[in-house]
Amino acid sequence: MSRLSEGGLIDRSKPLAFSFDGKAMRGYAGDTLASALLANDVRLVGRSFKYHRPRGIFSSGSEEPNALVELRDGARREPNSRATVVELYDGLSAASQNRWPSLDFDIQSVNGLLGPLLGAGFYYKTFMWPAALWEKLYEPLIRRAAGLGRAAEAPDPDSYDRSFAFCDLLVIGGGAAGLMAALTAGRSGARVILADEDFRFGGRILAERAEIDDAPSLAFVERAVAELAALPNVRLLPRTTVFGAYDGGTFGALERVADHLPLPPAFTPRQRYWKIVAKRSLLCAGAIDRPIVFGGNDRPGVMSAQALRTYAVRYAANPGKRAVVFANNGYAWSAAFDAAEAGVDIAAIVDVRPEAPPIQLERAKRRGVRVIQGGQVVATSGRLLSSVTVRSATGEEKIAAEVLAISGGSSPNVGLTSHFGGKPVYRADIAGFVPGACPPGMRVAGAARGDYSLARCLAAGAAEAAEAVSELGFSAYATPVPQARDNAITVTPFWHVPGSRGPAFVDLQNDVTAKDITIAHTEGFRAVELLKRYTTLGMATDQGRTSNVTGLAMMAVLTGQDVGATGTTLFRPPYTPVALGAIAGHHRGKDFRATRPTPTHDWARAQGAVFVEAGLWLRAQYFPRPGETDWLETVNREVTATRTGVGLIDVSTFGKIDIQGPDAGAFLDRVYINTFSTLPVGRARYGVMLREDGIVMDDGTTSRLGERHYLMTTTTANAAKVYQHLEFCLQVLWPELDVQMASVSEQWAQISIAGPQARAVLEQVVDGLDVSNAALPYMGVAQGTVLSGVAARIFRVSFSGELGYEIAVPARQGRRLAEALMAAGAPFGITPYGTEALGVMRIEKGHVSGNELNGQTSARDLGLGRMASTKKDYVGRVLSQRPAFLEEGRVSFVGFKPVNPGDRLRAGAHFLPHGRSGTTANDEGYMTSVAFSPLLGHWIGLGLIARGTERIGESVRAYDPVRGGDIPVEICHPAFVDPEGERLRV
Amino acid sequence: MSEILSDLPVTDLLPPGRHGRADGAPGVIAHPLSRLAVATLVACKGAVPRITEAALAAFGVALADAPKVSFTADIAFIGTGPGRWLVTASQAPEALMARLTDAFGDGAALTDQSDANLMLDLYGPAVGETLAKLVPVDLDPSVFRPGDAAATLVALMPLTFWQLNDSPAYRFAIPRSFAPAFLRALASAAASAGLEMAGPARG
Amino acid sequence: MRLPCPYCGVRDAHEFSYLGDAAPRRPDPAAPDAADAFHDYVYLRDNPAGAIRELWYHGAGCRRWIVVDRDTRTHAIAGATFASGSASGDAS
Known part of the structure; x- marks a missing residue:
């Protein structure tokens, strides 16, 4: 065990058992998986992405490029979990990934030998030729070799939540600056949310030995958190990563509600996706340590100086027996001193600077830590790090060490500031990029803007928060800022050790080396955006948080530019990876989207209906009976029963729009191609509406219920679209019209009965209403009551071509009406039918439907051109007269029947003249709808073909290469049944 | 997630009774109004x-x-x-x-429009935290008060609701065909607090 | 993105449908050049980098068409009014 005997923010009274690669280990509450692994002497935790090189733990935060593991088992397995942020729980099980057969012996580390082939731009070079090998050889090879973890294969058994939140100030990051900001804003009365990705507030205070107001800084954290927790206007969100900044002050955040527990407790989600709307935001996300690039810098045991300090101080875990620190800045020195005080054996501090500040030399001397000034690490050795070779003025020296803690300076966590495109700005004095233009309403305080002093973090957090809430009208208290002392930190830019030995990695997660940067430079990919794409620098899941700055600085050195002029790439959301399941929340499986049942759904289910999705609706598709062997047999029976007796179908899904007002008729004249202002009260008319470009938008019947009262019906699919279009016409095009609209789609259940016996059935449910042919003729509308007092509207309309009525009653009476009609129709063999039989009958009748109203057809194409009024303007009139719509070769709507009656027709088949090949040039049109007609005993079709109406009787090929179809069909009139419409009028 | 949701057909209304956390008083009470x-x-x-x-x-x-x-x-x-x-x-x-x-x-x-909507009253100690999971409108007492109304999108469904009193209680008008899906979303959101689905009101 | 509906208040853009530039006016269908004018009206759109007044429909809210002043470069929203032109949106 490498657990330090004392100290740390771990609870030694709460030991936790866990396993890594099947091996049982123990840690404590307060550990991360990474700290627990280190405390158990585990230094090798994974294999690298491309070269399968052994890797250890590099960082102690969410920027971790190396220590990615598969967390949990079975359906809950989560690949690519960063061990550095996984909170340890009892029973945790984790496995290393991207290795085979085992972590210790990985066969594909041979990729290391192929390194020269896999360098910068290898996708574009190595595997270019022959191209045919890509799919069969190269891609599978690369995919197997270059891998991350394995996703779970079973559905996720846990639930995910989403929540909306609103606040005046969102504080992102709960370190010194964030806590002071939340306190200042919270005390002013503003609504504050403080989110931190860690499970404990405090940020770097948790890992640094510092004093605030002459007491250990941890006491400040505890006081601050206690006060914030007690403020009703402050919401604390620990374990919550604010991952994206979006327009209008909207932020996405992911709360890991139960990831730190063996299993989510009952009714508790695993994670919660927060959509936060904040009037102001304050980024206090701190900074991270950046590596120095040198040969052998990826060996397990090489970690950031900040990580060494964190593991030693916060977790009381000693990452290795002896540690060497290699740095270019004073912050790393204090990290070394803190680690030493916690019990880590610091073998030496190697600083590239020839002369380190005297105060630090003095502190090192006091602690007996050896210092090598002007030194550089030029090589490392050991499969797990065992020694470090240091070059200095006195020559080369090999120092035994299990840990090499490196720091090339700090990189402020500017990620969220660039989500709106703001380019980070280089500051030479700190050798780092600080936020440039921030998203509207966002401020930055503390280390995230390059202000590393603890004292100044506290002061800036308070000051920025006070200004932010003052802008919103809150009077911020003059919060006394706690006092802290710290020394100025100096840094000398240093990126890369020239002449060091062995592969030198810039991007540890994507295995991008110093040599790759050189290749990119040599081959001309010098702009940072090109460098990134050519080498894949910074394109891994960590977005290059530990590598981007170093990589582009090295490019700057090669091009002779300064780092600021070279610039940096931008960060995009999400800040850290987010599971899609968390964003979906409740909307998965059968709750992916709402399912809308019709008013007669339960009744249809009781009748054994098979249902089909129609948009969000679930409609009865057909009603199989015992003994029927396939759907076609059922549908044939339903069609025949309707055409010879009477059938029943729920048509409530049609859009229904109440249109009232003195100008209602004039309005309808402008949206339909035909005229409605002349429609008599108590009558219905079929109408067609166009888009302004002349294409048909929708069709349906509209009835006149009163002098200034119409009821429009739309197709099921276009209900919302037509309503929106009508509102556009009323509000934008003709606001002078006095028309009022209301959707009544949900108010009315509507059931259609059709067939020769329809009237006989209807007569039995109406309350003394005269529904005779004389009183209620074809396209007549009656209002009254049915079923002894239920308000009803009766429309004599037909889609099937038979004598038909649609009866509308308030939605809650729908089932009752269906049952009453079934009872009344029993003597006539009334048969419920579904959308399939409805489709067959409309094709037999030659009515257009969704397949024909396909966004490409004009009214004229569909044979509806004669309906168009020439006496008025309407939407789409002008452009429907364009030459292209009128030209001679234009398609028209006709019917098709197979020349050989046994042939099956296929929708989607294209029409070709006989004797011509199946090329686009010979294409004359296509089949839109087909059905087997039980009435005719063969398949029939509807379709669009050039000059169709002039070619009735002609034979063409119906060519369907996808399904191997190529049959002769005859062009015919689209109405296969009762073309004169006599049945409708009986 | 309430167990019942995996078995209940998506077209059925959530049945009356207790859903989600079963111990203690329900966090949310949902009360349908049938005679409005x-x-x-x-x-x-x-x-x-x-x-x-x-x-x-x-x-x-x-x-x-x-x-x-x-x-x-x-x-x-x-x-x-x-x-x-x-x-x-x-x-x-x-x-x-x-x-x-x-x-x-x-x-x-x-x-x-008497048949067009499911009218549903929602109240209880956890109604605020539950509605925060469903309603994309700020319901903080300093912003949304008794007598305020909003037409909005809840779990991808368009609906209208208003605040009845400062207990607080809210009344929802949910388009009838969306009622089963709304109640599923509600059961899911209220599972951690416990949902009492009342039977249809007599009044 | 959040849009300030003049009736409902500021709401998430998910509640709205987008149409586009609010400037084009439906031409006079009786004019001699109606065919050309309608062609321009339906198909020709400016695509400015900067300020634009555009039509949105608050379909999941008050069902009003509104005109939003937006900067296409920054998504900054300067304001919104009812498309019907009246202060109340009452189509009057």
Whole structure:
């Protein structure tokens, strides 16, 4: 065990058992998986992405490029979990990934030998030729070799939540600056949310030995958190990563509600996706340590100086027996001193600077830590790090060490500031990029803007928060800022050790080396955006948080530019990876989207209906009976029963729009191609509406219920679209019209009965209403009551071509009406039918439907051109007269029947003249709808073909290469049944 | 996630009874109202002043042309758009339509919507935290108060709701065909607090 | 993105449908050049980098068409009014 005997923010009274690669280990509450692994002497935790090189733990935060593991088992397995942020729980099980057969012996580390082939731009070079090998050889090879973890294969058994939140100030990051900001804003009365990705507030205070107001800084954290927790206007969100900044002050955040527990407790989600709307935001996300690039810098045991300090101080875990620190800045020195005080054996501090500040030399001397000034690490050795070779003025020296803690300076966590495109700005004095233009309403305080002093973090957090809430009208208290002392930190830019030995990695997660940067430079990919794409620098899941700055600085050195002029790439959301399941929340499986049942759904289910999705609706598709062997047999029976007796179908899904007002008729004249202002009260008319470009938008019947009262019906699919279009016409095009609209789609259940016996059935449910042919003729509308007092509207309309009525009653009476009609129709063999039989009958009748109203057809194409009024303007009139719509070769709507009656027709088949090949040039049109007609005993079709109406009787090929179809069909009139419409009028 | 949701057909209404966390008092109570008459009232062009006067004269209601509820013990007008209200009253739909026709004459379009919505009251100690998971509108007492109304998108479903009192209690008008899906979303959101689904009200 | 609906208040853009530039006016269908004018009206759109007034439909809210002043470069929203032109949106 490498657990330090004392100290740390771990609870030694709460030991936790866990396993890594099947091996049982123990840690404590307060550990991360990474700290627990280190405390158990585990230094090798994974294999690298491309070269399968052994890797250890590099960082102690969410920027971790190396220590990615598969967390949990079975359906809950989560690949690519960063061990550095996984909170340890009892029973945790984790496995290393991207290795085979085992972590210790990985066969594909041979990729290391192929390194020269896999360098910068290898996708574009190595595997270019022959191209045919890509799919069969190269891609599978690369995919197997270059891998991350394995996703779970079973559905996720846990639930995910989403929540909306609103606040005046969102504080992102709960370190010194964030806590002071939340306190200042919270005390002013503003609504504050403080989110931190860690499970404990405090940020770097948790890992640094510092004093605030002459007491250990941890006491400040505890006081601050206690006060914030007690403020009703402050919401604390620990374990919550604010991952994206979006327009209008909207932020996405992911709360890991139960990831730190063996299993989510009952009714508790695993994670919660927060959509936060904040009037102001304050980024206090701190900074991270950046590596120095040198040969052998990826060996397990090489970690950031900040990580060494964190593991030693916060977790009381000693990452290795002896540690060497290699740095270019004073912050790393204090990290070394803190680690030493916690019990880590610091073998030496190697600083590239020839002369380190005297105060630090003095502190090192006091602690007996050896210092090598002007030194550089030029090589490392050991499969797990065992020694470090240091070059200095006195020559080369090999120092035994299990840990090499490196720091090339700090990189402020500017990620969220660039989500709106703001380019980070280089500051030479700190050798780092600080936020440039921030998203509207966002401020930055503390280390995230390059202000590393603890004292100044506290002061800036308070000051920025006070200004932010003052802008919103809150009077911020003059919060006394706690006092802290710290020394100025100096840094000398240093990126890369020239002449060091062995592969030198810039991007540890994507295995991008110093040599790759050189290749990119040599081959001309010098702009940072090109460098990134050519080498894949910074394109891994960590977005290059530990590598981007170093990589582009090295490019700057090669091009002779300064780092600021070279610039940096931008960060995009999400800040850290987010599971899609968390964003979906409740909307998965059968709750992916709402399912809308019709008013007669339960009744249809009781009748054994098979249902089909129609948009969000679930409609009865057909009603199989015992003994029927396939759907076609059922549908044939339903069609025949309707055409010879009477059938029943729920048509409530049609859009229904109440249109009232003195100008209602004039309005309808402008949206339909035909005229409605002349429609008599108590009558219905079929109408067609166009888009302004002349294409048909929708069709349906509209009835006149009163002098200034119409009821429009739309197709099921276009209900919302037509309503929106009508509102556009009323509000934008003709606001002078006095028309009022209301959707009544949900108010009315509507059931259609059709067939020769329809009237006989209807007569039995109406309350003394005269529904005779004389009183209620074809396209007549009656209002009254049915079923002894239920308000009803009766429309004599037909889609099937038979004598038909649609009866509308308030939605809650729908089932009752269906049952009453079934009872009344029993003597006539009334048969419920579904959308399939409805489709067959409309094709037999030659009515257009969704397949024909396909966004490409004009009214004229569909044979509806004669309906168009020439006496008025309407939407789409002008452009429907364009030459292209009128030209001679234009398609028209006709019917098709197979020349050989046994042939099956296929929708989607294209029409070709006989004797011509199946090329686009010979294409004359296509089949839109087909059905087997039980009435005719063969398949029939509807379709669009050039000059169709002039070619009735002609034979063409119906060519369907996808399904191997190529049959002769005859062009015919689209109405296969009762073309004169006599049945409708009986 | 409530166990019942995996077995319940997506087209069925959540049955009455306790769902989600079963111990202790329910965090959310959902109470369907089955006898409420509902109508839409849309003012004719330029007729908002006339409608406002008529509402005051006929019902003693100071109608607000805003997303607010104007109500008396007898009748409530919920603003859903400019010159547009949802009207509710505890009486038969025909009776409400007759009263409104008498009051507003040809100054407004009236449409019976008594069957168009599931009317549902939501209240209980966890109603705020539950609605935060569903409603993309800020319901903080400093922002949304009794008498405020909103038409919005909840779990991808368009609906209207308003606040009845500061307990707080809210009334939702959910388009009828979306009611099963809404109740599923509600059961899911309220699972951690415990949901009591009341049977249909008699009133 | 969040849009300030003049009736409902500020709401998430998910509640709205987008149409586009609010500037084009439906031409006079009786004019001699109606065919050309309608072609321009339906198909020709400016695509400015900067301020634009555009039509949105608050379909999941008050069902009003509104005109939003937006900067296409920054998504900054300067304000919104009812498309019907009246202060109340009452189509009057």
